[in-house]
Amino acid sequence: MVMDKYRGPMRLRRGQVDHTTHDQRLLDSRGPSDWVHTDPWRVMRIQAEFIEGFGSLADLGPAISVFGSARTPSDHPWYALGEEVGRSLVAAGFAVITGGGPGAMEAANKGASEAGGVSVGLGIELPFEAGLNPWVDKGINFRYFFARKTMFVKYSQGFVVLPGGVGTLDELFEAITLVQTGTVTSFPIVLVGVDYWSGLLDWAREKMLGHGMISPDDLDLVVLTDDVGEAVDRMVRAREERAMRPPERRGQWD
Template sequence: MTEEEHVRRAGPLTYRGRAIPDTTTDQRLLDRRGPSDWVHTDPWRVLRIQSEFVEGFGLLAELPSAVSVFGSARIQPGTEYYELGVRMGAKLAEAGYATITGGGPGMMEAANKGAQRAGGMSVGLGIELPFEQSLNEYVDVGVTFRYFFVRKLMFVKYAQAFVVMPGGFGTLDELFEAITLVQTKKVTRFPVILVGTEFWGGMREWVESSLLKHNLISPQDMDLLHVTDDPDDVIATIRQAHAHLESRFERDEPGPSA
């Protein structure tokens, strides 16, 4: 057997010797029988991940200016924080912003509810979890993702600001990822606003007394954490940040060529 016969090329892949498969790619594709383990392999997962990006981009590409709102799924209707979430969603809608949430219950439902009832666009980006958590009834446009990292990209890519309501580990994860992206200039700076001074005040104090004290962050990094109780202040902060950004872009635009 020649050296060439010990080699099989399948597109960009090269197999040699004992690694050469017994069947061709077409045979494995067209054969209706056989094991289904291939749908759980990493190459197949890559295609599934790609499809999630395509679905998310396709759904959200034509959204108006939007704000991502995060918060706990455990907040119950009728509570103080739930009603604050409803007011927050309504204020965003009245200001012309679409509201993007994780699409679940609790604080996410509250923001979607406020946005929808105020006539705004209400968006839900759900996630597959071991326990059942369908999109809440106040979502106008929604998609459910398998992969957290795809979902998190959508929150960042299509939002002009992050509004962080009281929440647990998932909310903290989104909060600190957003701050890190802004701090490292991986994204154009956008406001990250924490709503609930009683809830978030202690965390901000800890960041200042521990991280800043030990020079683990820069003094200007404290400006990335704006804490308030007032939905009107949230809207004003977002608009001020966007006005500053637009004026900077206008200054940076090249003049007419000579």
């Protein structure tokens, strides 16, 4: 089997595949002065990624990002759950955005695509994953995580989070931070999978709230459910609430 690796718009195969990424080269230390000769020039490439993302997604319309593990097998109930989420979001008038990878991301893209909706994948250059899943109908490959993360938040009206690992937690807690600080408004976050996520919320309630590290209201920033219909209804209600605001208060998605 020939492995493909994407580096931005470029596809690499066989002997051309390396095991480093642009993020690694940007963030790894290379000595006291090497950054002076390399990092300023990276600004142009970083700028190009933002321009590509903004230009490609500007006309997307209402969209919801769906996160979850790349390791979810296609025969697992969580994969079927992801497909249902994708289909239901499309039926409610949303495009579906994922990280473009396999597993739960593929499931949500598949559900959205088969339902006739807009299925978007925002891929990232990684040393151990290759390309976008086959159900992405509109895909962008990013070199830098921070450029990609900006697109998830800027062009989504909310997040649906399926069972996942470290990457899923990263996106989840970044979204919670943005909502908690008021950086984004009317941005619902729904965890789907009561059995999977309950322990995390119990820990937050016992440890974070118990030690005064968060306020009680912070726990209300996340909705926990097993019901896909409830998750989608929460996204629809947030869309309706934005539409009722005065134009100057509607936010970036209207």
